[in-house]
Amino acid sequence: GKSMTMNIMCGVLKQTEGDVYIKGISISKNPVEAKRHIGFLPQVPPLHLDLTVEEYLEYCAELRHIPDREVKKAVQEVMVRCGISHFAKRVIHNLSGGYQQRVGIAQAIIHNPAFVVLDEPTNGLDIPGKSQFRKFIASGMSDDKTIVISTHQVRDIDKVLDHVLIMDDSRVLLDESTSSICDKLFFVESDDRELAKSALFAIPTIQGNYLILPNEKQDESELNLELLFNATLATPEEIARLFHTQK
Numbered sequence: 001g002k003s004m005t006m007n008i009m010c011g012v013l014k015q016t017e018g019d020v021y022i023k024g025i026s027i028s029k030n031p032v033e034a035k036r037h038i039g040f041l042p043q044v045p046p047l048h049l050d051l052t053v054e055e056y057l058e059y060c061a062e063l064r065h066i067p068d069r070e071v072k073k074a075v076q077e078v079m080v081r082c083g084i085s086h087f088a089k090r091v092i093h094n095l096s097g098g099y100q101q102r103v104g105i106a107q108a109i110i111h112n113p114a115f116v117v118l119d120e121p122t123n124g125l126d127i128p129g130k131s132q133f134r135k136f137i138a139s140g141m142s143d144d145k146t147i148v149i150s151t152h153q154v155r156d157i158d159k160v161l162d163h164v165l166i167m168d169d170s171r172v173l174l175d176e177s178t179s180s181i182c183d184k185l186f187f188v189e190s191d192d193r194e195l196a197k198s199a200l201f202a203i204p205t206i207q208g209n210y211l212i213l214p215n216e217k218q219d220e221s222e223l224n225l226e227l228l229f230n231a232t233l234a235t236p237e238e239i240a241r242l243f244h245t246q247k
Contacts, residue, residue, distance in 0.1 A: 045104025
């Protein structure tokens with residue numbers, strides 16, 4: 001249902017009930033105006049494979065009603081942001097899957113929209129590409145912009161989160177800031193069997209276990225979102241007790 005919801009939010013599919021408003025504009029009643037403020041990357045990037053990267057982005061800029069005198073500048077800027085400037089003259093068909101994905105992200109943000117929707121944006125990205133993506137997300141966060149991301153690759157985005165909400169069957173299991181989570185939980189990989197016995201949650205690894213421990217000493221650790229998600233589903237009562245969540 002995630003992709004369908006995103007398609008409805010962006011006006012690709014028409015909902016059977018209710019409405020979607022973008023900056024107060026009904027997307028069903030005034031779709032052209034609403035879509036001026038939307039940037040959308042579907043699961044399959046809408047690329048024209050026989051065009052060069054530059055030609056395709058110029059085409060996208062025109063579709064987004066960017067004034068003719070500003071098209072070249074917008075294309076150059078978005079290519080720099082997405083790390084594809086060196087492939088400006090390359091035919092998209094000849095790019096790797098990861099670079100095609102970068103071009104897909106570029107078309108979604110070329111007009112600097114207030115509302116960006118990205119469906120599985122890190123699919124096919126290599127390590128540098130994922131790093132570039134995280135930088136884009138971090139630089140794009142502001143009070144006047146909304147970025148919605150659907151992904152199964154939680155490790156690609158956990159460094160840019162400041163709040164976590166985990167739901168299961170419409171029930172909120174966790175709704176906390178990342179700082180609050182790390183104040184109460186300690187994330188570590190260890191081969192200490194005794195330590196594992198005191199863990200709230202553990203997943204075996206080649207070198208021992210990934211552990212979540214009560215942060216009794218107020219030690220610092222990096223949030224492991226995948227581990228936290230699995231722990232919350234496996235031990236909802238314990239997580240609810242720690243964070244006083246109403247179940």
